Amino acid sequence: MNCETVEDFLSTAQRSDFELAPENLILHHAKQCAACQQSIANSKRYLNSLETLEEPELGVGGAQRILSHLNAEIERKSHTKTQGVTPWWRNGFSLGFASASFLCIAIVMLLSLNSAPEPRVPVAELNRGVHEQNISLVIDVPRDMNQANLILEFPADLRWRGLEAMEKIEWPVNLQKGENILELPVRYTFGKLPKTPQVITASIRYGETNRSFALPVSLSTQLSGRELQTEFSL
Amino acid sequence: MIRILDILRNQTKQQRFETQVKPHLESMYKQAFRYTGNRADAEDLIQDVLLEAFEKRQNLKAVNNVGSWLNRCLYHRFVDRYRSAKRVPDQLDVHSAELQAQLVGDSLDESGYFAQQLLDGIEQLSFEQKSAIKLHDLCGHSLAEVSGIMQMPIGTLKSHLHRGRKQLQKQLQLKPEMQAYRLESRG
Numbered sequence: 341m342n343c344e345t346v347e348d349f350l351s352t353a354q355r356s357d358f359e360l361a362p363e364n365l366i367l368h369h370a371k372q373c374a375a376c377q378q379s380i381a382n383s384k385r386y387l388n389s390l391e392t393l394e395e396p397e398l399g400v401g402g403a404q405r406i407l408s409h410l411n412a413e414i415e416r417k418s419h420t421k422t423q424g425v426t427p428w429w430r431n432g433f434s435l436g437f438a439s440a441s442f443l444c445i446a447i448v449m450l451l452s453l454n455s456a457p458e459p460r461v462p463v464a465e466l467n468r469g470v471h472e473q474n475i476s477l478v479i480d481v482p483r484d485m486n487q488a489n490l491i492l493e494f495p496a497d498l499r500w501r502g503l504e505a506m507e508k509i510e511w512p513v514n515l516q517k518g519e520n521i522l523e524l525p526v527r528y529t530f531g532k533l534p535k536t537p538q539v540i541t542a543s544i545r546y547g548e549t550n551r552s553f554a555l556p557v558s559l560s561t562q563l564s565g566r567e568l569q570t571e572f573s574l
Numbered sequence: 575m576i577r578i579l580d581i582l583r584n585q586t587k588q589q590r591f592e593t594q595v596k597p598h599l600e601s602m603y604k605q606a607f608r609y610t611g612n613r614a615d616a617e618d619l620i621q622d623v624l625l626e627a628f629e630k631r632q633n634l635k636a637v638n639n640v641g642s643w644l645n646r647c648l649y650h651r652f653v654d655r656y657r658s659a660k661r662v663p664d665q666l667d668v669h670s671a672e673l674q675a676q677l678v679g680d681s682l683d684e685s686g687y688f689a690q691q692l693l694d695g696i697e698q699l700s701f702e703q704k705s706a707i708k709l710h711d712l713c714g715h716s717l718a719e720v721s722g723i724m725q726m727p728i729g730t731l732k733s734h735l736h737r738g739r740k741q742l743q744k745q746l747q748l749k750p751e752m753q754a755y756r757l758e759s760r761g
Binding site for chain 2: 351352354382383385386387389390392393394395396397398402403405406407409410411413414479490502503509511513514515516520521522523
């Protein structure tokens with residue numbers, strides 16, 4: 341058992357494989373290899389995160405619905421096939437209908453040429469005063485820091501999108517030497533956009549070391565698309 | 575009289591077809607849901623595939639494993655839809671993160687948030703990587719089954735799966751996990 345074998349095993353492993361696999365061999369190797377320990381932990385974390393996804397179920401009702409729609413569609417198609425198809429231009433009603441439609445379209449086009457174009461409301465303006473932005477938080481660390489704690493504190497009206505009820509969030513992270521990028525979608529929810537930058541406080545706790553950084557965020561009036569990159573390093 | 579006979583003949587064909595496909599609907603639905611991300615589109619995709627399968631039911635007689643044949647048809651139909659949707663760049667994708675955020679608003683609860691985070695990450699992968707991950711990791715198909723569905727050699731598939739997982743793990747690396755964080759509510 342070597343790192344390559346572990347990597348190969350992990351590349352396609354499913355949750356059940358960890359119970360059935362020659363775990364003793366993998367664990368035996370991992371005990372002596374920190375990199376493999378980390379890979380196994382990452383893999384397990386990824387597979388566990390799949391648990392958060394909703395398991396879709398069709399059920400009897402859903403199956404029945406699909407089959408009855410299917411039958412209706414088959415009926416409709418076979419009905420169209422069996423009917424003797426007369427070209428529409430030989431059908432008096434169709435011909436009359438087509439002429440009337442053509443006349444209507446011509447009138448509508450003439451009217452629309454004479455009236456001023458209606459202002460189109462961009463999708464962004466339909467939003468109910470919610471402003472969103474994606475921020476890339478770049479954390480530069482001099483060495484690997486496993487089980488460091490990252491803490492983010494948000495100002496009054498600015499929140500992490502999806503976790504709006506939380507003003508402070510703290511969670512363990514494994515930081516790797518160099519740049520670590522956290523994509524942070526934020527949402528500003530109340531009133532008008534502030535003119536001064538909003539400040540998010542980010543702290544990293546690693547062993548005895550604890551450092552905090554103030555991250556000023558200038559909110560644009562655009563909903564998204566504009567990315568702000570904020571860097572800090574230890 | 576001929577018309578009545580026609581209707582009866584059609585009904586028998588439909589019933590026979592229904593009996594063949596019914597046991598596979600649940601598995602098809604799970605797969606379609608993973609492709610499309612919502613129930614309505616998943617049902618719509620299945621309907622499309624079944625209608626086509628009914629029209630080609632003569633071919634179905636020669637098929638040994640109807641379930642995997644249907645799964646393969648489902649995948650190919652999804653690829654067709656994906657490609658034609660890509661050809662219409664001005665169309666606003668109803669599943670886009672931007673629009674979903676506006677529609678979902680504050681109703682997203684925390685577990686929904688973590689699931690969404692993962693799904694967003696999967697959607698950022700290449701088409702082959704996300705298909706491999708959806709079929710293998712989310713639907714639980716074996717490598718051999720996924721290889722049959724995607725009509726791709728196992729070696730290539732493993733490489734897509736490996737790269738996709740790596741990229742996804744990288745994307746999720748710094749994000750908070752459920753039950754592994756401490757939060758403080760406002761007020």
